[in-house]
Amino acid sequence: MTVALETRNLVKRFGGLVATDDVSIAFQKGVRYALIGPNGAGKTTLINLLTGVLRPTGGAVILEGADITGMAPHRRVQNGLARTFQINQLFPEMTPLQTVGLAVSERQGHGREWWRLAGGKREVIDEAAAILERFGLTDVMGAETKVLPYGKQRLLEIAVAIACRPRVLLLDEPAAGVPEEERHEILDIVGGLPDDVTILLIEHDMDLVFSFAQRIAVLVNGGLFMEGAAKDIAADPRVREVYLGEGGHG
């Protein structure tokens, strides 16, 4: 097994608060992970450290064997690491078509072309249209993102990340705020990504977690509490106590 993404003794302090506490974890290539933990455990902070949105106080991040601790966020994306945000981060006055098309065109390396009309490259449009169709966004692809219903925006948030064609995909509560019956649909699309894509899913809904993840990492108070096969985690009494035992999540 090869390691896709790894952290070594990662630490993030916000003043006196230790949001990430000496986390060392390796994510194997092609494995679907869930990252669970109570509110405020430091899950989002960990993703922000992995993607370069935050600089760590200490430790290292390694992507496919290369140290990327100091690498700019956009370079990490170009190196195959994409994410979604817990709170939608979209372009309010652009359409889903423009948004996904832009992500595809950037990935294909056309982003600096100023002499060509956007929409002129067939391979960009075809891929963008296919992604939009997979997410059921075709009928709204020409509407401004800000007028879309929340559920559609949430789908777009994931579609954009997938348009980056990542080898490692980090999903920060992608189903949050999505109606119960549509949640599985979202994760089915994500689960349908190629087998060699490594996925890390943050999710509070245990049904989703267990139906999606092969392995689970548990974060408590910023530290890695444990990491293991999904069924072992589910059976572990300590995990039940600190996390599952809380009786679901708010």
Add this chain to the structure above:
Amino acid sequence: MTDIAAAAAVPQISPAADARLMLAAAARWRWWEFAVWIAALAAIVVFPRNLLLLNEIAILALFALSLDLILGFAGIVSLGHAAFFGVGAYAAGLLGKFGYGDPFLGLAAAAAVAAVLGFATSFLLLRGSDLTRLMVTLGIALMLLELANREAWLTGGADGLQGVTIGPVLGLFDFDLSGRTAYLYSLGVLFVLFLLARRIIHSPFGLSLRAVKQNPLRARAIGISVAVRLVAIYTLSAAFAGVAGALSAQTTQYVSLEVFDFIRSADVMLVLVLGGVGYLYGGIFGALIFKLMQDYLSAITPQYWQFWIGLVLVILVLAGRERIGAQLTRLFAPLLRWRRA
């Protein structure tokens, strides 16, 4: 417009083809755009006595267009855009003074000098809030003003740069007193640079700028280097402003320290807001409104004309362009219906 309607009427069209049409439609010329340029050209015949004013409008429009590139399309605020106008004006003026009076040579030099200054100072704007950017741009323009004032041996200082001689455009058309050549020349340059700007904002690069403006966090998260894009557009905007300055120097055959004046930076912002930010024509409409108001109001109240411009600005910003636009649309709706029928 009929093409979009036709596309929408065919439901079996594939999503990809549909998408292609949709993106192409965004860049298509609208009827009123043709009208704007035809009117600008027709103005030569219709207002033969006002060609000097029209020339000023064209130059101001180009200057405002350059500001629109950074403010409207990349979200960079500036209170010192006159810095680029000024170096462009001095570059072209000095060339003219020292015997290199070819107009296009002057434009190229002005664009180059302003672009270098824009590139160098863009790095100061990558970090920081809008307030930081306002102060940094303001500060740079102030420094240039003082520099031009002190180096009077070169710039003429407070007396201005005299003895600027500009050759005929394309070696054929001399600048005349009526301003006919000047206006045609400025309008031509405005049109060419406008086409370039229009091309750029509808390109993948232009789309990425809008993304950077609307959400830099997400822009980075799809692999866009925000810094590189901002440096690029700032440099281009500076070059445009430099050309505007050069046009001013060449058509008036004079450069004064006022090219760097804070008032000029503030006015161009005002012009752009008057005309509307972020759709490329704001600079043109704004310059037209601003100059006409200035011309008309200063004739009746020489001292207080700025009062009325200020009033219009305040109303526009407080009431919101959309709301005023909606009111106007409602007002003219019957007319539009009639036109379509």
